[in-house]
Amino acid sequence: MNAMTRRILAGTAAVSAALSLAACGSGDGTGSSSGGNKTIGLLLPEKSSSTRYESFDKPLIEASVTALCTKCVVDYANADGDEAAQKEQFDALLAKGVKVILLDPVNSQSTASWVTDATKKGVKVIAYDRLAAGNVAAYISFDNERTGELQGQALVDALGEKAGNANVVMINGAETDPNAGMFKKGAHQVLDEKVKKVIYEQSGEWKPDTAAQKMNEAISHFGKSGIQAVYSANDGMAGSIIASLKQAGINVPVGGQDASLDAIRRILSGDQTYTIYKPYKPEADAAATMAVYLVKGLDITSVASAMTESNGLQIPSMLLSPVVVTQKTVASTVIAGGLYKAAEVCADQYAQACKEAGITVG
Structure with missing residues (x-):
């Protein structure tokens, strides 16, 4: 351990x-x-x-x-x-x-x-x-500004030495949700300092279809070579954003939040870069x-x-x-923490990806 x-x-x-x-x-x-x-x-x-x-x-x-x-x-x-x-x-x-x-x-x-x-x-x-x-009477949550900082830093880490020249698209959560504002603030604290520019920023309203629409607008405006990474406020929107990017032939780091099962599998298969486990x-x-x-x-x-x-x-x-989850840490976070069982994550076409990530089933 x-x-x-x-x-x-x-x-x-x-x-x-x-x-x-x-x-x-x-x-x-x-x-x-x-x-x-x-x-x-x-x-x-x-x-x-x-x-x-x-x-x-x-x-x-x-x-x-x-x-x-x-x-x-x-x-x-x-x-x-x-x-x-x-x-x-x-x-x-x-x-x-x-x-x-x-x-x-x-x-x-x-x-x-x-x-x-x-x-x-x-x-x-x-x-x-x-x-x-x-x-x-009371309030229970996660440190949401810290969550945004972790999201931003995970995107920077994925970009590596390319971060300083990277143009980033941000698809935020609903403006009616104060958490979304804190995620955004925390992410900007990292991205504004460490990437070239946030070139396009819109609210996806926590709706996958809206996020896809906004992503398609960014692709149309900036082209295949104009986007180096995408910040998505949650995993639901990240899934539709990744689909839009794939359709356009673009392969760049995309992160999310919530550690949903489909996102964990996308991380293992290399389609999504990270999520946030709360x-x-x-x-x-x-x-x-x-x-x-x-x-x-x-x-x-x-x-x-x-x-x-x-x-x-x-x-x-x-x-x-909150905790960042990447391909290298799936086993030590969401599986070790009991959110998912290895057999659940590694079912069917994800078995080989799990094996390559060092996840043991059974």
């Missing part, structure tokens, strides 16, 4: 153990809310543009809540990118009398009035993964712990590891560390 593997596994275990012990120590029958509704609302934003929410966040949060509070249940809905649908889901939870809502907003800028309405009803809102506007279990454990604390009427500052400033407010937070 190498140093990177130890850091990931130790970090995940430390966060999970600390939070689990804290929550379990409170018992199911304590706190001012012990006699009330123990339903925790969970509202996630996407299905089509990112597989992570249905595949990882939802089941992990549900399992963690159950482990921490046997009398708690999770009421789940996914807006699939529809802000109006998410508002209806939020209002439905309020009408059911839930006391805590974990909210990953479709449009973070529009949630202040939602949070105000919830507060008036005595409902606590926890911003999950994206920082929602308003006086939320271990979902510690994030889900942190969210579940804070939600259970609030359901029980307990003080969450004892389990918060940071404070996040938002419009003059200081919000108790848990901010976790």
Whole structure:
């Protein structure tokens, strides 16, 4: 086991153990809310543009809540990118009398009035993964500016000695998502200093089709030889960007984020250069712990590891560390960390690529 593997596994275990012990120590029958509704609302934003929410966040949060509070249940809905649908889901939870809502907003800028309405009803809102506007009770995410820095540096590393003369295309996430702005800021801090120029920059809105359209526009404008690398804010968009580049006969480094299974396979086959692995279990454990604390009427500052400033407010937070995944580190990151099994990654046509990357199946 190498140093990177130890850091990931130790970090995940430390966060999970600390939070689990804290929550379990409170018992199911304590706190001012012990006699009330123990339903925790969970509202996630996407299905089509990112597989992570249905595949990882939802089941992990549900399992963690159950482990921490046997009398708690999770009421789940996914807006699939529809802000109006998410508002209806939020209002439905309020009408059911839930006391805590974990909210990953479709449009973070529009949630202040939602949070105000919830507060008036005595409902606590926890911003999950994206920082929602308003006086939320807590915030759980990864260090998103650091994520952008890692993305930018991974692209520079892939370019090597060509970086100083490289023209880069940037396809960012949705402008309504504050995380996208932080990814962009962090990436620019690296790219603006280390590449020749960011020649084209647009929002892909977290939509693969939109990202492909923007990439085709850049190819049309700058030609086959005018682009040396592409920054994609996530893996879903990276897949469509790579398809556009291949169709145009262009082979340049392309990076993403989320460590989706298809992206890991693209990395192994050489089509995608890197992704960002954000271990979902510690994030889900942190969210579940804070939600259970609030359901029980307990003080969450004892389990918060940071404070996040938002419009003059200081919000108790848990901010976790992301990890870069390249062809050389697939085994020591997403496989060693338990995100995927080697047999799952290396199925069918990816068996040889896994063998060349030193990944052992079975």
